[in-house]
Amino acid sequence: MRRMAKFDHLYGRLSTKLLNICIDSICKSQQIEKAESVLIDGIRLGLLPDVVTYNTLIAAYCGIFGVDAAFSVVHRMKEAGINPNTVTYNSLIAGATRHGLFSGALDLFEEMLRVGMHPDLWSYNSLMHCYFRLGEPEKAYDVFHNIMLGGLSPCRITYNTMINGLCKNGYADNAIMLFRNLKRLGFVPGITSYNILINGLFKSGRFNNARRMLDEALKSGCPPNVITYTIVLKGLFRARRFEEGIEIFWEMKSKGYTFDAFAYCTVIGIFVKTGRIREANDCMAEMLKNGIGLDLVSYNTLINLCCKEGKLELAYQLLDEIEKGGLKCDEFTHTILIDGLCKTGNIEGAYQLLEHTTMLGFDSKVALNSFIDGLCKAGHIDYAMMMFESMEHKDSFTYSSMVHNLCKARRYHCASELLLSCVRSHIKILKSAQRAVLDGLCYSGFARKAKKLESKIRIARLLQSNLA
Structure with a gap:
């Protein structure tokens, strides 16, 4: 029993x-x-x-x-x-x-x-x-x-939590001091500890220190991993140290590291930005060859970079790749292209694409905002005003953009009327747009009108707060 x-x-x-x-x-x-x-x-x-x-x-x-x-x-x-x-x-x-x-x-x-x-x-x-x-x-x-x-x-997590926390709270120097003291006490840092420090140093603008920390990791027998190189890549590109970043990219390739879509897109974007279109195309071909497919967000990012650099041919090549890959463009893809066409002066092409966007049933508000802004920048302010007035749904960005562009066209009186109507209608306008109107009136010799406008805005806001 x-x-x-x-x-x-x-x-x-x-x-x-x-x-x-x-x-x-x-x-x-x-x-x-x-x-x-x-x-x-x-x-x-x-x-x-x-x-x-x-x-x-x-x-x-x-x-x-x-x-x-x-x-x-x-x-x-x-x-x-x-x-x-x-x-x-x-x-x-x-x-x-x-x-x-x-x-x-x-x-x-x-x-x-x-x-x-x-x-x-x-x-x-x-x-x-x-x-x-x-x-x-x-x-x-x-x-x-x-x-x-x-x-x-x-344990190692305790030390890494301290180092990471100090870096993220703006105490990179204290993080380095702690790191050095721990090493003297016998702590053997792994690559995770180095990654945390390198990332913290890059984010605090200490680029040379970050590179030295990378060299130290290599010398101490702590080989960098793909996370290390991705941190360095992002840090150098954000600091606009493009050549150094590309060197790191090639170094990663030579050591056999595999890249994700983010790394490829970042490097392709830098090649486009620096006018190295052939290298951008080669990099994109290699990415597809390695079986790394892009999602629509990645494609939109690359198309946006191409449009910003005026490389519309490359943008349309990417558009073909989207269709071949079985993906469907969204309103953001169309908006990016509309903006790019406007910037290159192809207003007719931009308008045709805008109509196509509407026909597809996409929300055309963002595309319209982009088209109106593009018209203003291309010098077609009257056409832009006509499109603006025909819009059924406008948001804060629509109004702020129109006020800003009227000021750039030195139409301060028209901008002041639009600004005042927005304030009275409880429509939020960016402070930068408001300041552009007031400063424009003053610099154009209408300081008295600027003061009256400022007074009317103040009264309208007081009335709104009392009603609330």
């Missing part, structure tokens, strides 16, 4: 463990309903869930549905007579932080302490991350200091 009881106990433990493995596997594939069904079936078969079962579900609910949904599982857990543990709270704190519920995450940490539960290293890591996201690096550093003094052994 004793042997049978021992066997039943062992069987129960193994069965619950198997149940937990099944639920964990299903949760990882984000099939929560199926995981819940497996749990119900397990209970029917006499397999009682334990704290691990519920913690697995809580972590999945936090990641997919949010913390509120996860709390419903905590409630079920307590009803089953199982008390939450540190892992439960860690999942809830991490979920709250991930969804931007920082005050909720801090409350959960306080609740842990209140019920007498001892936070572990993961609890403190999440707390540090939360403070950094709140923009309170001093408090995050206090948590880090307490970890170091409290007998817990910081």
